[in-house]
Amino acid sequence: MQQASGAGASPSHPLPSYLQADHLGPWGNYLKQVDRVTPYLGNLSRWVETLKRPKRILIVDVPIELDNGTIDHFEGYRVQHNLSRGPGKGGVRFHQDVTLSEVMALSAWMSVKTAAVNVPYGGAKGGIRVDPKTLSRAELERMTRRYTSEIGLIIGPSKDIPAPDVNTNEQIMAWMMDTYSMNTGEAATGVVTGKPVDLGGSLGRREATGRGVFTVGLEAAHHTGLKIEGARVAVQGFGNVGGTAAKLFCEVGARLVAVQDHTGTIVHEGGLDAVALLAHVASTGGVAGFPGAEKLADEDFWGVPCEILIPAALESQITAENAPKIHAKLVIEGANGPTTPEADDILHDSGVLVLPDVIANAGGVTVSYFEWVQDFSSFFWTEDEINARLVRIMKEAFAGVWQTAQEHKVSLRTATFIIACTRMLHAREMRGLYP
């Protein structure tokens, strides 16, 4: 359980004055990923600076009255990284460690992701620097509503569409939708995705990211000859993404041998019951104390023997320090940005195949796209239709990434960036610069 580490600036990047070169955080990791793709962009590389600076950053003060009558202020962000291919799209994170660098990086990875699966969006992200567990439900609602009002200047169904991320859920989306609707005077269901199904949400959205992780995992296993039945799975983060992915892998015969979350690390060589563990997390708030499991020191999680490792918590978790301990065959990035560029190289050299976030966790934004389309047309699809369309898009996107990786002899991450950045910069070039 490690905090996001800093990443040094590369001298090739002129930095805006609001960033510190010696502590670029996740944004520094993203810039290094852009450096790696640039040689493959051909003539479009003349536009590459577009990718190295967000189009728009909004920093807001979020004041609320606490239940005890005092006033507290929270730091809020909404960053729109790239809008060349369509409106902004990306989650909202409530976490005490949220920083501008983090939200910038997350918004950029959204641009890459939406382009990689070819849904008609740009990339955006938002966040509030708060530990929501310290707030009452009423305080959480007031904070969410005030934040939504503050960023209301730049969001909207055809401008920028938020969704859930770490510590935000359907209830938060319902409050965001209601606040925006009250302010604009119309029932704007399309302003956020990940809403409750009774409020214009989509069937299958809650499980979509985990289902996407599972789908690309199966595809990669197929390409590499890894047998899923009996394969050992270790998961960091047992929330929406990690919990769903673990459950789906268990349903096809894989064995969940280790889980880590913010409450600790548990292991059981014989296999943890994913469904019972989900119920335990729902009632206690974390995996710690799950009956029948053994407790493990957090730092030993990465060395647990397994075939499939799924980081599904926060960014910069797999680093140069712990990457040498990883002997999995597949790392499937459920989280955004869990692997630093240095760790990426170490895993590559030791033959671990990394399925990068920008394709592996794109299932969420894909079904968010379906939700948005359903809201606009006011016509809703069945869960089977949604899952079938999701699986088709994920498989097609993965096949393209796999082929590009073979063609250029690059990692799956660089291959995904090649496809996505080409789409984004081609759109940029076709639109031209205004005025």
Ligand SMILES: NC(=O)c1ccc[n+]([C@@H]2O[C@H](COP(=O)([O-])OP(=O)(O)OC[C@H]3O[C@@H](n4cnc5c(N)ncnc54)[C@H](O)[C@@H]3O)[C@@H](O)[C@H]2O)c1
């Ligand atoms: N929800 C989505 O649709 C979606 C889509 C794409 C990507 N993601 C990414 O997936 C990741 C998880 O998101 P989520 O929606 O499942 O969030 P969530 O809030 O449902 O779950 C987060 C999980 O991470 C764990 N965690 C938090 N801090 C930790 C730490 N320091 N060490 C170990 N575990 C820790 C929590 O205990 C929890 O189990 C994030 O990186 C998010 O950006 C989410």
